[in-house]
Amino acid sequence: MKVHVLGSAAGGGFPQWNCNCPNCDGLRKGTKRVTARTQSSITVSGDGSNWVLFNASPDILQQIREFPALQPARSLRDTAIRAVFLIDAQIDHTTGLYMLREHRQPHELWCHALVREDLSSGNPLLKVLEHYCGVNWHDVPLQGKGFAMPGVPGLHFNALPLISNAPPYSPHRDHPQPGDNVGVTLTDTASGKRLFYAPGLGEMEPHVWAAMLAADCVLVDGTLWTDDEMIALGASKKTSRAMGHLPQSGPGGMLEWLDQLPASTRKVLIHINNTNPILDEDSPQRQELTRHGIEVSYDGMEIEL
C-alpha cells in the first residue's frame, strides 16, 4: 500500500493564522529550522490509482493540488478519491467536505453513526451537502472482521474505538462515547502489511495497544509534547489529555509506549500542533525523538508498506 501524508499538522495548521508561539513566530521570521504544515489528513491506495481519503481538512484543495495522483484527468470532471473515511467529527477533519461539493456523484462516506449524527445536528455539514453532491453514508463497524471499500481494491480496514474527545459543539464533548473517535488498521491484502492510523489518541487501552503491536507502521497522535503545553503558553486552559491527545513526554506518554514496540515497527507522529517543540529540527525534543527512532511526519511524506 501507498500512504501519502496530505497534512501533518493538528487543527490550526502551522503556522496558525493568529499564533505567535515560538514556532509560528520563528517560521514567519525565518529564525528557526521549521517547515509549514497543513491540517491533518492522509490518503492511502492499495493499487496506486484508487485512493481513500482519511479526513477532509480545511486545506484539502491545496493538498490535492500538491499531490497530482489524486487528479488522473480521465474526463472533464474527475478524481482518484474513491471514498472518504472520517475518524471523528472535528472541524479539522471534516470541513474539507465543503470544498469537495462539486463531485458528480455522492461521496462514498465512511464514518461511525455518532460522527454522522454530530455532522447532521451540532455541525449540520452533511445536511448542507445534500444541496450539492450529497454523500452515500456507510457505517463503520467497530468489531468483527472489518470491511473492504468498493472502489478501493487491495486494502482491508479494521476500525476500533479510541478514547479521545468529541468536538466542542458535540453533546458528547468531554464525555466521548465509543465511536466518537476511531483508530484504523489498514491491511494490504497482497503483502499482509499493516498500518495503524490514529491522529487523536487520548488513552492507551489494551485493544489499541494490541493493534499497535500488530502493525508494521504506526502513524499516531503527535499533537503536543507536554500535557500542560497549551496552559504553560497561555494558549488554552486544557491539558493535552483533556483535549483527547496523549502527550509525547512524561509518565505514560506516547514515547514510553512507542519504546515498547518492536524495533522493526516504523514509528511516525502525525497531527502535530504548531506549539509542539518537535517541529523545530534543532530542538532537544526533536533530537530525543530521533534517538528513540521516532519520525515526525511532514506534508508530502510517503510510506510504502
Ligand code: MLT
Ligand atoms: C483536536 O484535535 O483536538 C481538534 O481538532 C482541535 C480543534 O478543532 O481545534
Ligand code: MN
Ligand atoms: Mn484535530
Ligand code: ZN
Ligand atoms: Zn503557534
